[in-house]
Amino acid sequence: MSNYFVYVPFFFLLILIFANACQGENEIKKAQFFTNGKSLYTVNCENCHGVKGEGLGNLYPPLSDTASIQSNRTRLSCMIKYGIHEELIIDNRKFDTEMPANLSLTEQEIAYILTYVGNSFGNELGLVSTEEVSSTLKRCGQDQ
């Protein structure tokens, strides 16, 4: 009986410690992806989409429409890699400027960029992992 009272709290404590460790690892990864993504964003995206993700007039859409970033999560990798060649409605406005493809970006780099954009400008996507980008890219052009 006394053993039971000792072991059960100990067991829960152990679970808590493991869960925290995992979360900590995830947070570190997210921070690392975010930092790398920021510098890649500056080089590849900022000219059109702006330092604050504000876009430019009705030429280039902002990246601060959190609902649209959220709902397009499974398409963002393809948009970055292969560009956008269709009209989009973002921030209640129509955008039809072609976005160029970025074929030279690797899956890893796209994950960095998406983790940065996905956690800046009001967005809260959390970590976008390389595995997520990889599996999304396999399904580009199909219904996602």
Next chain:
Amino acid sequence: MSSYNLALIGCLLFFSCGQTSKKTLPILGEREAVTKEVNGKTITDTVYQTIPAFSFINQDSVIITEKDFDNGIYVTDFFFTSCPSICPVMSKNLLKVLAKFKDNNQVKILSHSIDTKYDTPWVLKRYADKLGVTGDQWQFVHGSEKDIYGIADKYMVYAKENADAPGGFEHQGWLILVDGKKRIRGAYDGTDNDQVAQLMEDMDILLGENE
């Protein structure tokens, strides 16, 4: 009390002196000394590089010539609408210039497209619309390859077709300031916020010069 007053007067003198020495802008480009005889006297005059006559078609498919820029100063650049690199930043900065001098008929902006095949007046119109530019203060112009690249040389801006460059063209992001006599008075990096701020200050100086 009296020493305080003296200090105050000193400060005022200092500042008022600082303001009387008006800053002027240099005249850039080549120059040559021309000697001629006027009324039997030999006079040496400096002739500065000026922008020659030009004729382009703007976003409203109207012909635009150097005469449209006769009464005032203008800022000019070279860009193309599908440019993925520096042009969006230059356009964004030119929007600031436009906002500052909105409805000032002494100030104009002239953007030349170096993508002479794709950027027809219709494409330029769509670009201007999407930027939110209306009216005729900011002219986006289309011309033949020979004319556009020829005039770029006159503004001392490098522009060339290059398949290896992002978007297919290689060019410099200068914003060139031209005075009422078609002389180049300044060149500013259109992607640098500090230099664009300097451009707007210098435009005020240049406008003061015309008065």
